[in-house]
Amino acid sequence: EAGVAQSPRYKIIEKRQSVAFWCNPISGHATLYWYQQILGQGPKLLIQFQNNGVVDDSQLPKDRFSAERLKGVDSTLKIQPAKLEDSAVYLCASTQNYGATGQELFFGEGSRLTVL
Amino acid sequence: AQSVTQLGSHVSVSEGALVLLRCNYSSSVPPYLFWYVQYPNQGLQLLLKYTTGATLVKGINGFEAEFKKSETSFHLTKPSAHMSDAAEYFCAVSDTQGAQKLVFGQGTRLTINP
Numbered sequence: 297e298a299g300v301a302q303s304p305r306y307k308i309i310e311k312r313q314s315v316a317f318w319c320n321p322i323s324g325h326a327t328l329y330w331y332q333q334i335l336g337q338g339p340k341l342l343i344q345f346q347n348n349g350v351v352d353d354s355q356l357p358k359d360r361f362s363a364e365r366l367k368g369v370d371s372t373l374k375i376q377p378a379k380l381e382d383s384a385v386y387l388c389a390s391t392q393n394y395g396a397t398g399q400e401l402f403f404g405e406g407s408r409l410t411v412l
Numbered sequence: 413a414q415s416v417t418q419l420g421s422h423v424s425v426s427e428g429a430l431v432l433l434r435c436n437y438s439s440s441v442p443p444y445l446f447w448y449v450q451y452p453n454q455g456l457q458l459l460l461k462y463t464t465g466a467t468l469v470k471g472i473n474g475f476e477a478e479f480k481k482s483e484t485s486f487h488l489t490k491p492s493a494h495m496s497d498a499a500e501y502f503c504a505v506s507d508t509q510g511a512q513k514l515v516f517g518q519g520t521r522l523t524i525n526p
Contacts, residue, residue: 300455327512336421338502338516339456352513387455391512398444398463399512403455 300404308410314376317407321390331387383411414439416517424523431490435503444506445486
């Protein structure tokens with residue numbers, strides 16, 4: 297079974313530029329998450345989707361970050377314009393069933409963003 | 413709100429020695445607790461989890477953790493460290509109600525000395 301796929305793995309941009317990250321969750325997984333992991337810190341939830349609907353985006357900086365999950369499968373996370381403090385690894389994760397707590401989250405390898 | 417505190421951002425042990433990584437949590441409801449491991453340039457992988465039932469949980473690679481409600485702790489242990497255990501370890505807590513959502517600690521980097 298294929299795991300969570302993310303691309304690109306690495307991206308370097310100048311501040312004020314834009315960037316987009318793509319995630320393909322495990323087939324059949326209804327819930328998709330985007331986490332931000334700043335160097336030396338634990339992952340922080342940015343947004344959670346159930347199929348193509350947003351469950352929680354309370355920690356997403358909406359003035360510059362946006363995310364969508366069209367058709368309830370792939371997802372894209374966009375940053376525009378980027379700031380220096382956005383330098384981090386962006387992790388995508390998925391789980392099978394919405395509302396069933398205690399499930400394992402399956403993580404992709406992450407997309408490492410460096411903002412210069 | 414839930415939170416996790418991992419005591420010690422960096423732990424160093426000798427090969428063959430006991431590994432102990434500390435995790436304390438705060439939750440207003442009974443929690444579900446997780447330990448994840450992250451190897452360099454990789455995503456997070458589940459080591460073990462506590463949901464209900466037995467408070468001593470066994471995971472992959474010889475790791476285990478014990479849920480102690482009175483101490484609000486979920487420390488991770490392994491009797492004998494191996495070089496391959498060198499990685500970053502994250503403790504996480506999840507609500508037992510509502511949407512599945514993990515809150516992570518800041519992580520502990522484990523170094524194994526030969």
